[in-house]
Amino acid sequence: MLALWILGAFVFGLLARQLALPPLVGFLAAGFLLNGFGVEPVPALGRIGEVGVWLLLFTVGLKLRWQSLVTPAVWATASVHLLLSAALAAFIANSWIAVPWPTAWLLGAAFGFSSTVLTAAILEPKKELRAFHGRIAIGILIIQDIAAVAVLAIGADKAPSPYAGLLVLVIFAKPMLDRLVDFAGHDEILALFAVLLAVGAGGYGFEALGLSGEVGALLLGVLLAGHPRSVELADVLWGMKEVFLVGFFLSIGLAGLPSMESLLGVSVLLLALPVKALLFFALLVLAGLRARSSFLAALSLATYGEFGLIVMQMGVRQGLLDPAWLPLAAVAVAGSFVLAAPANRVAHALYGRWEPFLQRFENSRRHPDDEPLSVGAAEVLVVGMGRVGSGAYRYLRERGVQVVGLDSDMGKVEAHVRGGRRVVYADAEDPDLWHRLQLDRVRAVMLAVPDTEAKIIASRRLRLRGFAGLIAATHVYDEERQSILDAGCDVTYNYFSEAGTGFAVHVSDSLQDLIGAEKRRRPA
Numbered sequence: 138m139l140a141l142w143i144l145g146a147f148v149f150g151l152l153a154r155q156l157a158l159p160p161l162v163g164f165l166a167a168g169f170l171l172n173g174f175g176v177e178p179v180p181a182l183g184r185i186g187e188v189g190v191w192l193l194l195f196t197v198g199l200k201l202r203w204q205s206l207v208t209p210a211v212w213a214t215a216s217v218h219l220l221l222s223a224a225l226a227a228f229i230a231n232s233w234i235a236v237p238w239p240t241a242w243l244l245g246a247a248f249g250f251s252s253t254v255l256t257a258a259i260l261e262p263k264k265e266l267r268a269f270h271g272r273i274a275i276g277i278l279i280i281q282d283i284a285a286v287a288v289l290a291i292g293a294d295k296a297p298s299p300y301a302g303l304l305v306l307v308i309f310a311k312p313m314l315d316r317l318v319d320f321a322g323h324d325e326i327l328a329l330f331a332v333l334l335a336v337g338a339g340g341y342g343f344e345a346l347g348l349s350g351e352v353g354a355l356l357l358g359v360l361l362a363g364h365p366r367s368v369e370l371a372d373v374l375w376g377m378k379e380v381f382l383v384g385f386f387l388s389i390g391l392a393g394l395p396s397m398e399s400l401l402g403v404s405v406l407l408l409a410l411p412v413k414a415l416l417f418f419a420l421l422v423l424a425g426l427r428a429r430s431s432f433l434a435a436l437s438l439a440t441y442g443e444f445g446l447i448v449m450q451m452g453v454r455q456g457l458l459d460p461a462w463l464p465l466a467a468v469a470v471a472g473s474f475v476l477a478a479p480a481n482r483v484a485h486a487l488y489g490r491w492e493p494f495l496q497r498f499e500n501s502r503r504h505p506d507d508e509p510l511s512v513g514a515a516e517v518l519v520v521g522m523g524r525v526g527s528g529a530y531r532y533l534r535e536r537g538v539q540v541v542g543l544d545s546d547m548g549k550v551e552a553h554v555r556g557g558r559r560v561v562y563a564d565a566e567d568p569d570l571w572h573r574l575q576l577d578r579v580r581a582v583m584l585a586v587p588d589t590e591a592k593i594i595a596s597r598r599l600r601l602r603g604f605a606g607l608i609a610a611t612h613v614y615d616e617e618r619q620s621i622l623d624a625g626c627d628v629t630y631n632y633f634s635e636a637g638t639g640f641a642v643h644v645s646d647s648l649q650d651l652i653g654a655e656k657r658r659r660p661a
Contacts (some may be wrong), residue, residue: 142182145171146383159478161258161386165471168390178391186388188336189381190254190443191354195335196371196378197257197275198358200266200548210273210424215280218416222249240457247449247466248406250285250442251413253278253351254385255474259437259481263588267546268564270433273421277438282352285444288451297347304346311360318366328373334361335374351444386474392467399465406441406469410476414439419498428495432488437481440473441466485590512561512574515541518582520565520595522549525611525632526585530558539578565591571598576606584610584626589617593624600625 145167153163172178226245230236236244256274257266265271314334321327335354343353361367417435422428449466452458480487488495512518519530522544533540542560544550553560563570565586582599584592592610599608608626612618618629 138176138179141171141176142167142384142387146387150383159259159482161255161382162475162478164383164386165390165474168387168392169471170390171387172391176391178388182384182391183388184384185381186383186385187350188340189378189383189385191335191340191350192332192374192378192381193254193257194351194355195331195339195358196261196374197253197266198355198360199362199367199371201272201275201279201359201362208276210421210426211276212280214273214417214420214424215277215284218277218420219246219249219281219284221416222413240452243448243452243457244462246284246288247445247452248441248469250281250445250448251278251438252440252442252470252474252477253282254382254443255440255477256437258382259478263590265433265545265588267548269545269547269562270430270437272547273426273430274434274437277417277434279355281442282355282444285349285448288448298345301346301348304343304348307356307360314361315364318361318364318370323369327370328377331370331374332377334358389467389471389474392464392471396461396464399461402465403468403472407472407476410439410441410473418495422498422500425500428492428499429488432491432495433484436477436484436487439480440477441470443470446470485594489594512541512543512576512579513539513559514578515539515559516578516580517541518543518579520544520563520582520584521586522546522553522560523585523587526583527553529583529585530560534558565595571595571602571604576602576604579604579606581607581609584608589620592621592626596621596624596626 146164149163149167149170150160151163153160153166223242223245226248227238227241230241230244231238253275256278260266260268260271260274266275317330318327321330334357339354339357340350344350361370364370414435417438418431421431421434426434446463446466449458449462453460453463516539517533519526519533519540519542522530522542526542526544530540530542540559542553542558543563543565544553544560545562545564547562550560550562563574565584582595582604584595586592586595589612592612596608596610607628609628609630610621610626611632612621612629613631615631618631621629
């Protein structure tokens with residue numbers, strides 16, 4: 138049976154990729170197909186998926202900054218949106234299908250949640266979890282998750298363990314955890330320690346105390362978010378997390394299709410997704426975000442969430458909901474995933490198409506993190522200050538070139554600034570960025586961001602603006618190279634295949650210095 142699950146996930150995941158869709162759409166389709174052939178979900182698959190969710194939320198916590206949760210753009214938007222969407226859904230359920238008000242409010246709250254798993258799964262591969270719109274979206278989801286935990290606590294069959302209050306002491310364990318991360322090294326021991334924290338302490342530990350394992354994994358990640366090696370911790374979990382998450386998406390598909398009578402309800406719920414996204418967009422614009430940030434965050438939140446399913450399961454157990462609501466909700470969640478995944482894949486292109494219309498709704502107020510800064514007298518811009526970008530920045534600076542780095546990750550920006558480097562916050566995929574930056578003295582732009590779409594957008598916008606300087610970019614796969622060049626880039630660099638060349642140049646320079654030193658030491 139396990140081999141059948143893996144085969145189905147592989148075939149349909151591969152097919153989805155060939156159709157330019159995220160593989161998770163294929164995993165959902167595989168689950169629906171297997172269910173159609175009579176394959177029943179088993180607890181083991183659900184547990185595999187649950188571990189995947191814990192690992193994902195742990196990595197999300199590692200990249201979270203608590204400061205982002207206390208801004209009105211996050212807590213006010215999340216609270217007002219959840220209240221309005223729940224009220225609207227409850228009114229429709231009560232008026233159209235005569236659902237009693239207590240049940241209607243429970244349904245409204247359940248369908249008001251967005252998917253933390255899908256949003257993180259969409260943003261992480263594009264390296265947008267720490268971009269401004271990514272931080273806003275994840276912050277809103279965390280507020281929603283807290284609300285979901287409150288609903289579950291109120292309606293729980295059993296109270297949390299009396300020892301649950303001792304979890305407050307975990308905060309005081311942070312210094313010890315930090316030292317253990319340093320002591321674990323850089324190999325499989327670090328990976329095992331990360332799994333122990335996410336699954337053992339966060340997932341199973343919180344469940345044993347009658348609390349949500351999802352929230353536990355997230356909080357354990359947040360506890361280590363400020364550690365210098367938090368990014369490395371997330372990286373060592375990447376492949377493992379992706380494999381386990383296949384079980385989550387398969388199990389949703391294996392839940393099966395609802396009855397023909399219920400398909401109308403699923404259709405109504407899927408048609409309501411644009412309304413959900415529009416409400417997010419309106420609230421974020423009112424909070425002072427630009428149209429672009431509001432649009433990207435709203436689109437990533439236009440789903441129904443796994444916490445909604447958990448709330449509905451509680452309602453069924455307590456007799457508040459008819460069991461027929463569960464397959465309907467499961468298909469609505471899966472359907473929202475199928476629609477949201479490809480839409481978010483082309484999110485930046487969609488904004489580019491609708492940009493003139495969406496910008497009409499902006500107001501004069503601006504969130505401080507939503508504005509790029511001046512690059513001063515820079516001759517070269519390095520866009521993307523990860524390992525490759527930082528290396529390029531250091532090389533140019535040592536040779537006296539006026540260079541400024543740009544990055545959409547505020548954590549990286551702050552770390553570089555503390556290190557004495559000129560790095561400012563800006564998002565390369567923001568079309569407005571290349572109109573607002575003063576590029577009069579800039580002679581070259583180096584695009585070291587990981588996302589191919591970001592490099593294409595930046596190259597195209599620079600050329601449309603009239604920038605005549607050099608544009609250089611990195612690429613990983615050969616098929617990416619031509620698309621980047623066609624967008625206006627002058628030269629691309631594959632840092633994997635050409636790493637040996639850079640190493641040889643470095644050794645050659647060092648060797649020449651050594652030979653020169655030996656000659657100077659020789660007697661005349």
